[in-house]
Amino acid sequence: MWIGLLIAISITMTIAYDYAYFSLFLAFFIGNIKNKAGFFTLYSVNLGASFLTVNYGFIKQSSLLLSQFPFVFISLMASILLPISTYNKNKREQLEGELESANKRLDDLVKMEERQRIARDLHDTLGQKLSLIGLKTDLAKRLIRKNPDQAIIELNELRQTASTALKEVRDMVTTMRGTQLVDELFRAEQILKAASIQFILHGSPKLQETSQLNENVLGMCLKEAVTNVVKHSQASVCTITIEETPSHNVLTVQDNGLGIERTRKQDRRGTGILGMKERLEFVNGCIDIKTGSERQGTAVIIHVPKLVRKPMKEDEE
Template identity: 35%
Template sequence: MVLVIKIYPREQIKHYLIIDAASVIFLFALVLGSHSLPLAMKITVLLLYLIAFYIALWHRDWTLLTASLVAFVLITLLSIIVDPFMLIFGFTFADLLGRAKSKWHIACGIVAIAVMFLTVLYMTTDSLLPKESQVLVPIMMFQLVLPILIYFVEKSKNLQAELADVNTQLVQQEERQRIARDLHDTIGHTLTMIKVKTELTTKLIDRDPSSVKPELHDILATTRTALKQVRELVSDMNFISLQTELIHCQQLLQSANITTTLDNQCPQIVLSSVEETMLALCVRETTTNILKHSQAKKCHFTIQCCAGHYTLVMKDDGIGLQSQGRGNGIHSIKERMHMLQGFALIESDTPVGTSVTLTLPIQDGKEPLR
């Protein structure tokens, strides 16, 4: 068993170690250099002071107050016997008192400081010069105020630490929400496709056994895609190509017997990686909803650039959203577009089908020449 001796609090080393070390050295020098006390008493007083200082340094409860009271008694004795300016060493314990957990302990410590100064001033009135008395009074006032100042400083630090913890929790919550969205938009999308193709394969087993093998190959390829998406999520995928995603979604819709067309009226537009990734995820989510809920036979994609805005419209001829709740998918689409300072418009009150319009502002210099 290894005995670990704590010498000085690590969190105080940067700001207080040099000051405390200098204070102790000056106290030792003044006391040992004095001729007012025998050597044995000097050593005893200094040891008691060090013990009180060490205890006060490591505690914030009643132990801190007790150690400070002992130190104030010792400082009072030294000030009366050796030199009234020994009162200046009360700053060390006034500072430590400000870190006490209880306000009552701080109040008791302030009273003890006042008693210490008043006692010394009363006992040394004859030996003090007027100028020396005038110097000791502001020292006393500052020591009385110091615990209160330190208390508010420590309270501010604690509030900042709590705020940092809350911010950390918010960041973690946002990260969990991001992971949930990515899982919903990627893995959910691919698993939906596997489900659709598996149902199709089940029907083909009896009707057209010869077509089962190609469908099984498609299911295997889709499963590999799901595994790839998992790896991308784990490695924190940063970019998704919109063009690649549009092609992939067209293939998925067509494999589910949904005829798709794409009208890209501004192929020269250059989007940022974030804009392209967010749009690609919105297209993926919309495609998932079409496959799961729409019962559509046709789907049309249109890309336009007009009046400084990039617009992507996805319209199907399915049953709309009348019987569907507005779940996490639609919320994710709107949230992603909001992050791009754009907006998403979902319309399902048309006679048939649903229309999803994604619009974002085109940055200066990105709009193609006409």
């Protein structure tokens, strides 16, 4: 209704005052209509009305309208193109918003499916063996006095079952997609720069002959160590050194901050060292921490084997 009223005003102003430019405002307004049928209907009505009234003015030989012919022509061309351009722009933005929303929903579905897959794999991998471990434990408890030799056999089988389960879990984690050390170093550099800490790297982050699982653990330990530097050390420089030996990768995170003893006194919650130790134990790695007096900083030295060692068989002990 209101656009119809504006079209009537545009026709009146063109006929009565030779002012043919009001259609430009209408063209922009109509271009923002989201309903497709309403857009094309009002677009056609506005365009037809503008052409008819301008032609009527030329037929009447209006001197003012004739003198403005170049501008009137440009106005008519804009009335043709502007609504289409605005409508397409709004439609594209709407589709982009819907696409972004669909991508987010798809990401959520992928994450949910991945969680369910991991849960199924863990259940299939560990469920049977953990049940077997429980049964053998109960059996060994009953036999330990009645038949010690048989109890020792059951305990040896129990240990072998646990080693097999651990190996299967490691193999399953290895097949999962993980973060490479190169990516973690890039994020570490960004975090340190954001904290106004100078970042220095020695060595190549592209590890050779290293399993994905061990590289993931090394990257997670690097993330934790850098987080500790940013949160607790009050350092100005952080140096990361990567060294390779035939059997191990050695990662050193050195800062020139307060030192770990001062840090522990200021933050009773700890600095994540326990979490790094737990991750490293899973792949037979180790961590060494060296710290000096105030302003000499802390060096966190992480040793990770290139490959996960296979569990020893009972007959090889």
